Structure formats: C-alpha cells, structure tokens
Amino acid sequence: MNSMYQQLMQLPLFQGVSSDRITALVEKLPFHFLKFRNGEQIFAAGDQCTHVRFIVSGQVRLETQFDNLRVSLLQTLTTPHVLAAEYLFGRETSYPYTAVADGPCGILQLRKSDYVTMLGSDKVFLFNILNYLSSGSQRNCSSFVAIKENSVMDRLAMLMDTLVITGATDVVLRFKQKDLCYLLGTQRTTLISSLDKLVDEEIIDYDSNELRILDHLKLAEYINK
Amino acid sequence: MNSMYQQLMQLPLFQGVSSDRITALVEKLPFHFLKFRNGEQIFAAGDQCTHVRFIVSGQVRLETQFDNLRVSLLQTLTTPHVLAAEYLFGRETSYPYTAVADGPCGILQLRKSDYVTMLGSDKVFLFNILNYLSSGSQRNCSSFVAIKENSVMDRLAMLMDTLVITGATDVVLRFKQKDLCYLLGTQRTTLISSLDKLVDEEIIDYDSNELRILDHLKLAEYINK
Numbered sequence: 001m002n003s004m005y006q007q008l009m010q011l012p013l014f015q016g017v018s019s020d021r022i023t024a025l026v027e028k029l030p031f032h033f034l035k036f037r038n039g040e041q042i043f044a045a046g047d048q049c050t051h052v053r054f055i056v057s058g059q060v061r062l063e064t065q066f067d068n069l070r071v072s073l074l075q076t077l078t079t080p081h082v083l084a085a086e087y088l089f090g091r092e093t094s095y096p097y098t099a100v101a102d103g104p105c106g107i108l109q110l111r112k113s114d115y116v117t118m119l120g121s122d123k124v125f126l127f128n129i130l131n132y133l134s135s136g137s138q139r140n141c142s143s144f145v146a147i148k149e150n151s152v153m154d155r156l157a158m159l160m161d162t163l164v165i166t167g168a169t170d171v172v173l174r175f176k177q178k179d180l181c182y183l184l185g186t187q188r189t190t191l192i193s194s195l196d197k198l199v200d201e202e203i204i205d206y207d208s209n210e211l212r213i214l215d216h217l218k219l220a221e222y223i224n225k
Numbered sequence: 226m227n228s229m230y231q232q233l234m235q236l237p238l239f240q241g242v243s244s245d246r247i248t249a250l251v252e253k254l255p256f257h258f259l260k261f262r263n264g265e266q267i268f269a270a271g272d273q274c275t276h277v278r279f280i281v282s283g284q285v286r287l288e289t290q291f292d293n294l295r296v297s298l299l300q301t302l303t304t305p306h307v308l309a310a311e312y313l314f315g316r317e318t319s320y321p322y323t324a325v326a327d328g329p330c331g332i333l334q335l336r337k338s339d340y341v342t343m344l345g346s347d348k349v350f351l352f353n354i355l356n357y358l359s360s361g362s363q364r365n366c367s368s369f370v371a372i373k374e375n376s377v378m379d380r381l382a383m384l385m386d387t388l389v390i391t392g393a394t395d396v397v398l399r400f401k402q403k404d405l406c407y408l409l410g411t412q413r414t415t416l417i418s419s420l421d422k423l424v425d426e427e428i429i430d431y432d433s434n435e436l437r438i439l440d441h442l443k444l445a446e447y448i449n450k
Contacts, residue, residue: 064370066370066371066372067370067371068371068372068373069372069373086359086362086363087359087363088355088359089352089355089356089358089359090355090356090357090358090359090360090361090362090363091356091359091360091363092360092363092367096363096366096367096370116348116351116352119351120345120348120351123341123345126341126344126345126351127314127341129355130313130314130315130354130358131314131315131316132315133314133315133355133358133359133361133362134311134312134313134314134315134316134358135315135316135317136315136358136361136362137311137315137358137361137362137364138311138312138315138316138317138321139362139365140364140365140387141321141387141388142317142321144383144384144387144388145289145291145292145321145388146291146292146293147291147293147294147407147408148293148294148407149407149410150380150407150408150409150410150411151410152410154410155375155410158369159369162365162366162369163366163369163370182372182373182374182375183372183375184375185374185375185376185377185379185380185410186375
C-alpha cells in the first residue's frame with residue numbers, strides 16, 4: 001500500500017474503512033490533489049463550500065473575521081484534518097473563514113456529489129460524518145448548560161470552545177481593545193484584570209492587540225469543570 | 226394514502242421522500258407507534274438515545290436542567306418534530322433533557338440501526354439528516370461571530386438561541402434569582418434593569434422565579450441584527 005492510501009486512511013471521515021474499499025474509491029471517484037505555495041489562498045470566507053477538502057501535507061492558517069467588531073481569530077490546522085465539513089450541507093453552505101497555506105501544503109478534494117456517492121458506498125463513511133456533525137451540534141448546548149458564573153473568563157472560554165477547531169494550534173485573537181471589551185461584554189479595567197489572571201495561570205499571553213492561547217485545555221476547564 | 230403515511234411524510238428527516246418509498250419502508254422496518262398519557266415521561270435526561278423518535282400527535286414538554294445552577298429551561302414541541310436527533314450519534318449519546326407528554330401524545334419510534342438502514346435506502350433521507358445536523362453545528366459559530374456588545378440581553382439571546390429548539394413554544398426559564406445572575410454573568414441591579422428593558426419591548430415577561438419568552442424572534446435580533 002503506498003503512502004497516498006495510508007494518508008487517506010488516517011483522514012477523519014475515512015477512518016475505519018478497509019484499504020480495499022479506499023483503493024476502489026480512488027479508482028472510481030475523481031479525487032484531486034492540489035498543491036499550494038506558502039501564503040496562497042485555498043478559499044476565502046464566503047466562498048461556496050462545493051468540495052470536501054482535507055489537509056494531506058503541511059498546514060493551513062484559518063482566519064475568522066467577526067461580523068461587527070474589529071476582532072479576528074487565527075488558528076492553524078495540520079494533516080490529517082478536514083476543512084469545514086459542517087458547511088457542505090445545512091442552512092449555510094459558504095465557508096465561515098479564509099484558509100491560507102502556511103508553508104507548502106497539499107489538499108485533497110472531492111466534489112460534494114461524489115462525497116455523497118462515497119457515503120452510500122460504505123456504512124463506515126456514513127457513521128464518520130454523522131458522528132462528526134452530531135458532536136459539532138452538541139458542543140455548544142453542553143457548554144451553556146455547564147455555566148457556573150459567566151465571568152469574562154468563562155465568556156472567553158466559551159468563545160474559544162465554539163470557534164476553535166479540535167486539534168488546532170497557534171490560536172490567536174487579534175483585536176482593537178475597545179472591540180475586545182464589547183466581545184467579552186466588559187469594561188477595560190475588568191478586561192485587563194481578567195486577562196492578567198489568565199496570564200498568571202499560564203493559560204494565555206497578550207499584548208495591546210493580540211491574545212494568544214497557551215493552554216486550550218486549561219481554558220476549557222473554566223466552562224467544563 | 227391513509228393519514229399515517231401523510232403524517233410520516235410531514236416529519237422532518239422524511240420530507241421529500243415519495244409515498245411509495247415510505248410505504249415500502251413501513252412494511253419493511255419495525256416502526257413503533259407509542260401512546261403516552263398526560264404527564265407520562267417519554268424519556269429522562271441521561272437516558273441513552275437508542276431510537277429516533279418523532280412526535281406524531283399532541284405535544285411534549287421538554288425540561289433541560291443546568292448542571293451547576295438552580296436553573297431549568299422548559300419548552301414545548303408539537304407534531305411534526307423529531308426529538309434530539311443530534312444525540313443519536315457523536316460524542317454524547319444520552320438525552321440532554323427530560324421529555325414528558327403534555328396532554329395525550331403519540332410518538333413514532335425507530336431503532337437507530339433501522340434508521341441507518343433507512344438512510345442507505347434513499348438519498349433524500351441522507352440529505353435530510355446531513356442538513357439537520359449541519360445546521361445545528363453551524364448555529365453557534367454564527368451567533369458568536371455576530372456579537373456586537375455581549376450585554377446581558379445578548380447573553381440571554383445567545384442562551385436561548387442555543388438551547389431553544391426551532392419551532393418550540395411556551396419557552397420558560399425557571400430559576401433562583403441568584404443563579405440567574407450567575408447564568409447571565411451580572412449583578413442583581415443590572416439583571417433587573419436588563420430584564421425590565423426586555424419587558425418594555427414586549428420580548429419577555431418575568432417574576433421572581435420564572436422568565437417567559439414572548440417574542441423569540443425579537444430576542445434573537447439582539448444577536449442576529
């Protein structure tokens with residue numbers, strides 16, 4: 001079995017499928033392997049999500065721009081990850097963020113209609129996507145129901161729990177300070193004392209326009225303890 | 226076509242499927258129609274979600290108890306609605322709320338494994354569940370990204386947007402006032418002035434231990450404008 005098949009079998013949504021099945025699919029369906037240079041855009045926020053896209057080599061930087069505030073969230077995904085599979089179907093079928101190659105990077109893509117054919121070819125593919133989407137759908141209900149005090153720290157934790165993809169690294173919030181106050185629903189003095197508390201606990205680091213998550217799990221404990 | 230088939234065809238997850246297909250499925254798969262008396266429990270929070278369950282007559286009262294606060298959310302669903310289909314798969318496969326018959330009520334249920342067979346029998350079933358789960362998964366990202374100021378009103382709106390099921394009626398939050406302050410991350414005086422503002426706008430009504438949503442769409446505008 002060559003490395004392409006091994007790569008495919010490690011991808012979320014492909015896990016647990018036999019190599020025979022993968023081989024048959026690769027022969028039958030038009031999988032495309034695309035190469036991107038450092039800094040090249042893979043897709044922009046608002047582009048239609050017409051293909052299921054996987055990172056098969058290198059890494060991708062994602063940027064989510066907030067609608068009403070001068071705040072954006074940056075995060076990095078590496079292989080093996082799928083990109084925004086929850087936007088293939090449902091109410092919103094355009095990408096919520098921009099994806100740019102962070103160094104040379106390889107993307108495997110398959111048209112949505114071919115992916116649907118794939119789902120019909122093996123129950124494992126079907127279970128994988130049902131589990132992926134269901135977990136995404138459950139995620140927020142559980143963090144709201146677990147609220148203990150909805151402090152500024154809790155709000156930051158919930159925001160990150162919602163917008164940061166499981167397994168993402170190098171998570172940075174870029175902001176104008178006034179807008180970060182609006183985002184977290186607080187005044188400047190409370191903002192600073194809350195952030196300083198998180199710095200003391202080695203959960204974040206920040207300066208005048210960037211906040212970096214150092215320990216995502218410890219931040220999540222604010223809402224999941 | 227008798228009324229049972231008509232009822233089935235109106236159910237979410239069944240919509241758009243031909244009556245011939247429905248007839249064939251009802252003959253092949255063990256659909257169970259269950260009757261519940263007023264006040265009878267259909268399932269409890271924490272029960273395993275082993276069946277896909279639809280309301281085919283009457284209505285059901287759902288109660289979500291918060292984990293760490295003396296707060297619970299009550300809402301009513303009527304026919305045609307599916308109950309918690311996002312908990313059939315994914316990380317969490319137990320019900321997040323208790324469901325009780327509100328007056329006499331009829332539930333149609335199908336085992337999870339038979340539902341998976343159904344998904345394989347027609348692409349329309351597959352698209353229905355993929356759309357349902359994807360929309361659920363997208364829901365919260367969009368409300369976080371749309372934050373304008375994260376006021377107490379915004380927080381109440383986000384909470385309701387996350388936990389209230391589309392189409393639910395008679396939505397009530399039952400609370401101890403101190404715990405409602407924690408839930409919304411505020412002090413008593415700000416809580417009262419925020420709630421009074423929502424009362425003036427005819428969005429909610431409240432007393433010392435209950436808050437009733439009068440206009441869900443207008444409340445949602447706090448986060449979706």
